[in-house]
Amino acid sequence: MRSRLTPYLLALPSWIWLGAFLVVPLAAMASVSTQSGNVIDGFVQTFSFGNYADAISQYSPQLLRSLWYGGAATLAMVLIGYPVAYWIAFRGGNRKATYLFLLLLPFFVSFVLRTISWNFMLSGDGILLGPLKDWGLLPSDFQITATAFAVISGLTYNWLPFMILPIYVSLERVDPRVMEAAHDLYASRTTVFRKIVLPLSLPGVFAGVLMTFVPAVADPINAAVLGGTNNTMIGNIISTLYLTNANYPAAAALSFSLMAVLLVGIFVYARALGTENVLEAAAR
Amino acid sequence: MDPLLLRGMTTPRTRRNVLKLGGLSAAALALAACGVQGQKQAAPKPDAVKDFWAKQKKNGKVVFANWPEYMPEDQAPLKAFSQASGISYEYKEVIQENAEFFGKSRPVLAAGQSLGYDIVVMTNGVQLQHMIELGYAVPLDHAQLPNFAANAGDKYKQRAYDPGNQYTVPYTSGITGIAYNTDHVKEAPTSIQALFDPKYKGRVGMHSDAQEIGNFGMFAIGVDPEKSTEADWRKAGELLKKQREDGIVRKYYEQNYIDAVSKGDVWLTMGWSGDVFQRQLAGEPVGFVVPQEGGTIWTDNMLIPKGAANPVDALMLMDYLYQPAAAAQLEEYIQYISPVPAVKDILTQKLGTAEGEDKEGLQAMVDSPLIFPTDADYAKLRAYRSLTTAEEQVYNGIFQAITQA
Numbered sequence: 271m272r273s274r275l276t277p278y279l280l281a282l283p284s285w286i287w288l289g290a291f292l293v294v295p296l297a298a299m300a301s302v303s304t305q306s307g308n309v310i311d312g313f314v315q316t317f318s319f320g321n322y323a324d325a326i327s328q329y330s331p332q333l334l335r336s337l338w339y340g341g342a343a344t345l346a347m348v349l350i351g352y353p354v355a356y357w358i359a360f361r362g363g364n365r366k367a368t369y370l371f372l373l374l375l376p377f378f379v380s381f382v383l384r385t386i387s388w389n390f391m392l393s394g395d396g397i398l399l400g401p402l403k404d405w406g407l408l409p410s411d412f413q414i415t416a417t418a419f420a421v422i423s424g425l426t427y428n429w430l431p432f433m434i435l436p437i438y439v440s441l442e443r444v445d446p447r448v449m450e451a452a453h454d455l456y457a458s459r460t461t462v463f464r465k466i467v468l469p470l471s472l473p474g475v476f477a478g479v480l481m482t483f484v485p486a487v488a489d490p491i492n493a494a495v496l497g498g499t500n501n502t503m504i505g506n507i508i509s510t511l512y513l514t515n516a517n518y519p520a521a522a523a524l525s526f527s528l529m530a531v532l533l534v535g536i537f538v539y540a541r542a543l544g545t546e547n548v549l550e551a552a553a554r
Numbered sequence: 555m556d557p558l559l560l561r562g563m564t565t566p567r568t569r570r571n572v573l574k575l576g577g578l579s580a581a582a583l584a585l586a587a588c589g590v591q592g593q594k595q596a597a598p599k600p601d602a603v604k605d606f607w608a609k610q611k612k613n614g615k616v617v618f619a620n621w622p623e624y625m626p627e628d629q630a631p632l633k634a635f636s637q638a639s640g641i642s643y644e645y646k647e648v649i650q651e652n653a654e655f656f657g658k659s660r661p662v663l664a665a666g667q668s669l670g671y672d673i674v675v676m677t678n679g680v681q682l683q684h685m686i687e688l689g690y691a692v693p694l695d696h697a698q699l700p701n702f703a704a705n706a707g708d709k710y711k712q713r714a715y716d717p718g719n720q721y722t723v724p725y726t727s728g729i730t731g732i733a734y735n736t737d738h739v740k741e742a743p744t745s746i747q748a749l750f751d752p753k754y755k756g757r758v759g760m761h762s763d764a765q766e767i768g769n770f771g772m773f774a775i776g777v778d779p780e781k782s783t784e785a786d787w788r789k790a791g792e793l794l795k796k797q798r799e800d801g802i803v804r805k806y807y808e809q810n811y812i813d814a815v816s817k818g819d820v821w822l823t824m825g826w827s828g829d830v831f832q833r834q835l836a837g838e839p840v841g842f843v844v845p846q847e848g849g850t851i852w853t854d855n856m857l858i859p860k861g862a863a864n865p866v867d868a869l870m871l872m873d874y875l876y877q878p879a880a881a882a883q884l885e886e887y888i889q890y891i892s893p894v895p896a897v898k899d900i901l902t903q904k905l906g907t908a909e910g911e912d913k914e915g916l917q918a919m920v921d922s923p924l925i926f927p928t929d930a931d932y933a934k935l936r937a938y939r940s941l942t943t944a945e946e947q948v949y950n951g952i953f954q955a956i957t958q959a
Contacts, residue, residue: 310687393814393819499805499959507958514950516684
């Protein structure tokens with residue numbers, strides 16, 4: 271009897287933790303999202319589901335923009351990250367650990383600081399564009415910051431390692447003998463990649479997409495630091511509603527809407543890639 | 555995203571499981587449904603205030619929560635206070651933003667707990683108004699603030715956001731005007747219309763704070779923000795929207811406009827007097843004007859938060875900082891606008907004995923209209939408008955739609 275209970279008892283702290291710090295706050299937020307009132311007179315539960323309609327209709331441009339920026343950044347991360355992971359996994363030799371460490375090295379600097387230093391580097395008269403403009407290589411009104419391109423690049427840069435690492439892990443696991451067998455059966459290098467390596471590494475890509483798309487869509491920092499007047503993302507709106515305006519119901523309704531959109535998106539994506547294998551890989 | 559959760563959602567579930575889940579959520583909802591309590595307070599009766607202060611004693615310590623760069627690094631004014639009064643102090647630079655500070659403090663104060671600070675500094679604005687309305691600021695005992703009465707400038711005593719300084723006394727003030735890059739803008743702009751001039755397309759910075767940008771929109775349409783109506787807000791909003799859509803605004807800044815204008819990223823921007831003065835001292839090409847249509851003056855205020863452990867010591871420190879010598883020490887470092895006019899005389903005296911760089915710095919301060927605004931400048935300055943919570947929602951809706959498009 272005791273031995274049967276042990277695993278449950280061991281898991282108990284985690285369940286309490288999850289219950290207290292995930293389920294309860296989420297439920298509280300769900301409740302807040304249908305309340306009405308203001309910070310001075312207080313908020314009362316009125317089950318005003320209109321909060322959702324209001325929030326979505328008012329902020330749909332930012333919501334759609336966030337999905338597009340997050341999606342573009344995720345795609346860029348796959349395109350940049352896959353070759354990097356491939357190179358480390360198959361050409362890294364015995365320096366693999368060093369390369370992985372180098373990949374993570376920027377993370378020893380705070381996220382916000384890294385983004386601000388990009389701004390410093392890429393600003394109109396900054397250390398990169400300033401000289402180029404002085405030498406006449408770029409027109410004087412050329413700019414990188416304050417554009418959608420800058421925000422998407424920032425998002426790509428900031429989460430790239432989270433894309434590379436899962437892909438690397440799945441590529442590392444590809445059995446070299448399988449590839450050798452394919453070669454022996456007269457498969458060309460392209461065919462080996464297309465038929466063997468790519469399918470076996472897709473779970474890694476899936477896990478990478480999960481780990482990067484969601485935070486990229488919700489991120490407020492890159493848009494605030496690198497964006498311009500038309501690059502506001504949904505994360506910025508939520509933080510303004512919550513912190514500046516103390517409009518908790520609207521902020522909560524918007525957060526839940528975002529969560530719903532992301533869940534549906536990922537759900538569809540998971541079905542499209544075939545859940546069984548993929549989820550197993552993501553869970554590893 | 556939790557893969558397990560995802561897996562859970564992709565596997566078929568029996569009806570009973572669904573019901574169970576539903577039950578759980580319902581329970582949690584019931585728990586959470588009490589929501590955020592309303593706590594609007596009526597102004598306290600003078601007797602109650604008197605009683606409160608009669609019961610308080612000096613405890614020999616004080617905790618001062620302030621913004622970064624608001625106290626000389628050697629903390630000389632605080633040390634001198636400590637020596638003179640025998641009160642030990644703790645100085646914490648924990649306030650970076652009014653909204654964030656209020657957001658973090660509100661639940662603590664609402665629960666009737668102490669923030670652990672005896673003095674906090676907040677800008678006049680919506681959050682300070684909330685602090686007062688919710689009864690989170692302790693009414694001050696002016697019998698214990700003789701230096702404030704004697705030395706604070708008249709302009710810093712009667713302010714609309716806190717008539718009679720019932721809850722707050724000013725720490726320092728600043729002007730929001732136009733900061734410009736002198737390399738790119740050769741002639742100092744005089745009118746606020748410069749910020750809307752198509753010739754500076756893509757080179758104009760505006761502030762993202764709804765009150766700040768709203769004020770400037772209203773100056774541009776010739777309205778005094780303090781007396782503005784909702785119709786004025788909408789009209790100002792239209793103008794600011796056009797300014798954005800025409801591509802004139804490069805960015806809506808929270809804090810970091812000063813680097814942008816000194817580097818030449820933007821040529822003209824809404825800016826704060828003290829920031830510009832500091833850059834000028836450092837030799838950077840930045841100028842500052844209060845446009846003829848008007849600029850805003852804002853004030854960072856000291857107040858005692860509800861539940862503070864050492865209110866008497868806090869009052870003593872507040873009052874000490876109104877001694878001209880202490881105020882001058884602060885001013886030399888902060889370089890915004892001191893609420894104590896006598897600071898100018900003290901700095902002028904000090905100028906007589908100073909040498910080298912110190913002398914240059916002091917001379918620049920004494921001469922600068924950014925530190926000691928002229929009467930002509932003061933005549934152009936307006937305060938923030940107080941907003942009720944209902945007005946605030948409309949106001950924020952109009953101006954945040956511009957800064958966060």
